[in-house]
Amino acid sequence: MKVYVPRDSAARSVGADEVAERIAAAAAAAGRGAEVVRTGTRGMLWLEPLVEVETPDGRMGYGPVLLEDVDGLVAAGMLDGAEHELSLGLVDQLDWMRSQRRVTFARVGVIDPLSADDYTAHGGLAGLRRALDMAPADVVTEVTDSGLRGRGGAGFPTGIKWKTVLGAQAEQKFICCNADEGDSGTFADRMLIEGDPLTLIEGMTIAAHAVGATEGYVYLRSEYPDAVATLRAAIDIAYTHGWLGERVLGSDLRFDLHVRVGAGAYICGEETSMLESLEGKRGTVRPKPPIPALEGLFGQPTVVNNVLSLGSVPAIMADGAAAFAELGVGRSRGTQVFQLGGNIARGGIVETEFGVTLGELVQIFGGGTASGRPVRAVQVGGPLGAYLPVERFDLPMDYEAFAASGAMVGHGGIVVFDDTVDMAGMARFAMEFCAEESCGRCTPCRVGAVRGVETIDRIRAGEDREKNLVLLEDLCELMTDGSLCAMGGLTPMPVRSAVKHFGEDFGK
Amino acid sequence: MQSGLTDVFAAERVRAIAAAHQAERGALLPILHDIQAEFGYVDPAVEPVLADALNLSTAEVHGVISFYHDFRREPAGRVIVRVCRAEACQAVGANELVEHAEASLGVPVGETTRDGAVTLDEVFCLGNCALGPAVQVGERLHGRVSPARFDALLGEAR
Numbered sequence: 001m002k003v004y005v006p007r008d009s010a011a012r013s014v015g016a017d018e019v020a021e022r023i024a025a026a027a028a029a030a031g032r033g034a035e036v037v038r039t040g041t042r043g044m045l046w047l048e049p050l051v052e053v054e055t056p057d058g059r060m061g062y063g064p065v066l067l068e069d070v071d072g073l074v075a076a077g078m079l080d081g082a083e084h085e086l087s088l089g090l091v092d093q094l095d096w097m098r099s100q101r102r103v104t105f106a107r108v109g110v111i112d113p114l115s116a117d118d119y120t121a122h123g124g125l126a127g128l129r130r131a132l133d134m135a136p137a138d139v140v141t142e143v144t145d146s147g148l149r150g151r152g153g154a155g156f157p158t159g160i161k162w163k164t165v166l167g168a169q170a171e172q173k174f175i176c177c178n179a180d181e182g183d184s185g186t187f188a189d190r191m192l193i194e195g196d197p198l199t200l201i202e203g204m205t206i207a208a209h210a211v212g213a214t215e216g217y218v219y220l221r222s223e224y225p226d227a228v229a230t231l232r233a234a235i236d237i238a239y240t241h242g243w244l245g246e247r248v249l250g251s252d253l254r255f256d257l258h259v260r261v262g263a264g265a266y267i268c269g270e271e272t273s274m275l276e277s278l279e280g281k282r283g284t285v286r287p288k289p290p291i292p293a294l295e296g297l298f299g300q301p302t303v304v305n306n307v308l309s310l311g312s313v314p315a316i317m318a319d320g321a322a323a324f325a326e327l328g329v330g331r332s333r334g335t336q337v338f339q340l341g342g343n344i345a346r347g348g349i350v351e352t353e354f355g356v357t358l359g360e361l362v363q364i365f366g367g368g369t370a371s372g373r374p375v376r377a378v379q380v381g382g383p384l385g386a387y388l389p390v391e392r393f394d395l396p397m398d399y400e401a402f403a404a405s406g407a408m409v410g411h412g413g414i415v416v417f418d419d420t421v422d423m424a425g426m427a428r429f430a431m432e433f434c435a436e437e438s439c440g441r442c443t444p445c446r447v448g449a450v451r452g453v454e455t456i457d458r459i460r461a462g463e464d465r466e467k468n469l470v471l472l473e474d475l476c477e478l479m480t481d482g483s484l485c486a487m488g489g490l491t492p493m494p495v496r497s498a499v500k501h502f503g504e505d506f507g508k
Numbered sequence: 509m510q511s512g513l514t515d516v517f518a519a520e521r522v523r524a525i526a527a528a529h530q531a532e533r534g535a536l537l538p539i540l541h542d543i544q545a546e547f548g549y550v551d552p553a554v555e556p557v558l559a560d561a562l563n564l565s566t567a568e569v570h571g572v573i574s575f576y577h578d579f580r581r582e583p584a585g586r587v588i589v590r591v592c593r594a595e596a597c598q599a600v601g602a603n604e605l606v607e608h609a610e611a612s613l614g615v616p617v618g619e620t621t622r623d624g625a626v627t628l629d630e631v632f633c634l635g636n637c638a639l640g641p642a643v644q645v646g647e648r649l650h651g652r653v654s655p656a657r658f659d660a661l662l663g664e665a666r
Contacts, residue, residue: 187637223633417599421599429595437632
């Protein structure tokens with residue numbers, strides 16, 4: 001009999017390790033042989049630690065289980081799936097799970113992330129096997145036809161990027177995975193790496209075959225030590241099974257994969273800055289062109305993709321482009337892994353088709369605020385994304401619809417604030433963060449952010465408010481148009497949206 | 509490496525760490541992480557040693573070390589506590605938690621308590637955005653950290 005307890009760091013942050021140990025001890029004391037399997041998280045984070053017990057009907061859930069609940073649960077028959085006040089029912093049948101469309105996250109929370117057997121038993125490697133039977137150009141076409149766009153935030157078509165790298169002539173090409181998930185409110189990259197790392201490895205290996213690369217790097221942030229350890233262990237497993245290295249799965253493909261740990265610089269999530277950092281340099285942004293697809297890591301043609309982009313590729317290759325492309329709306333195809341955070345009652349992971357509205361995510365999945373107070377603002381797409389009021393909750397999650405509203409879907413993170421938030425304070429924070437994290441390469445970002453903080457301070461102090469609001473708008477326009485990368489170019493987005501939608505906080 | 513340049517052993521260790529990464533391209537960051545893991549910080553005295561070992565200028569090495577928040581220039585306390593101050597944690601009281609932490613430990617963010625026990629730092633996102641405020645004690649992540657829980661965690665860590 002198996003009991004499943006997450007090993008995801010979010011679950012561990014509220015006591016999952018202690019609960020898992022206690023369950024093993026209590027089961028042994030009761031004379032029951034319970035195998036405690038540590039999985040990723042299902043993404044229902046308000047229920048963590050969420051314990052699942054294998055029953056003939058499926059996995060029965062209990063949560064949130066505190067350490068002091070364990071003995072009572074075991075005594076009440078939890079190991080046989082008995083009812084208890086912490087019972088949630090069959091986990092797969094919960095509304096939260098049934099209302100989702102899990103593609104990229106299909107195995108997360110279900111399998112032991114470091115079990116090769118679990119991985120293949122749940123469909124792992126099907127995509128890579130099919131890809132290896134196809135010509136590289138056909139794999140690129142398949143990814144292009146799926147409509148997959150870069151999940152890191154920019155939304156650039158993944159297949160087009162791969163095609164450029166495939167067409168480039170070079171001695172060596174690289175696959176680089178951007179796992180520098182520094183945006184507040186985003187944690188899906190971390191959860192995929194901790195919950196199903198072999199999917200990312202498989203996706204990178206497919207990319208290597210598709211473009212002719214022999215070496216790959218995952219640039220993973222140092223703030224995620226558990227993810228670093230899990231990914232390194234998964235890479236060892238992949239080598240042991242012949243899924244990496246010479247002759248991958250018996251084919252002619254050779255692909256070596258390395259983990260590189262960041263060092264606490266937000267800007268290294270910008271792709272060219274990440275490449276500089278991978279080369280052992282300061283993480284300053286490179287001007288484009290040349291694009292990384294032609295001159296990337298060590299000057300060689302390089303695929304740079306986000307964790308979720310690469311992590312979606314195995315499912316696309318296994319089930320075919322059409323199955324992915326039929327999901328979504330407009331030019332936003334497939335699913336997106338939305339992340340609900342901040343002041344939210346039911347925070348976590350919602351993987352669903354593009355087209356779901358912002359309001360459905362925040363109110364129906366999320367259940368409103370954790371504080372019980374009214375929602376006042378949500379920030380979508382990380383620290384560089386727009387602040388939106390409840391009046392915009394009808395917006396569909398769609399790259400183009402958001403862009404048309406002066407906002408961005410970004411990496412799919414949604415941070416909720418209640419009515420106690422000071423939006424002028426949040427706008428100031430956006431500028432302050434940019435000033436702190438700017439790489440310094442271009443003046444609009446390096447100096448503009450400092451001037452932005454000063455100007456917002458004057459507005460908040462009531463000094464020449466009207467004139468300073470005009471000055472702030474002028475500064476935002478200059479940063480947007482004149483910055484080298486998205487750091488300086490998008491910092492105005494949270495600032496302008498805060499002024500636009502919450503003008504009363506700026507004394508308007 | 510408390511004694512800096514004069515410590516022959518430390519310089520030898522730095523050279524050995526650099527040599528261990530010889531086969532890797534652009535390995536300065538992994539080397540610096542290893543140095544910090546061994547010594548607890550990256551002493552300015554390692555700059556010329558690394559520059560020599562990697563055939564870089566001292567300025568290049570210094571530039572890299574000073575660019576990244578992770579690399580400390582002086583020893584930290586026995587326990588490093590990092591409180592997340594990013595937006596999602598701010599939405600559930602991170603700024604108030606930082607104020608509490610400063611008052612409770614008697615030091616501002618970025619400094620170490622006088623007894624050398626605890627270094628208080630801030631961090632921008634630990635990826636625990638649905639269970640904030642988030643705090644990292646050493647490498648261990650904690651969620652829903654109220655002021656009382658913060659004090660309890662620190663009590664255990666000390």
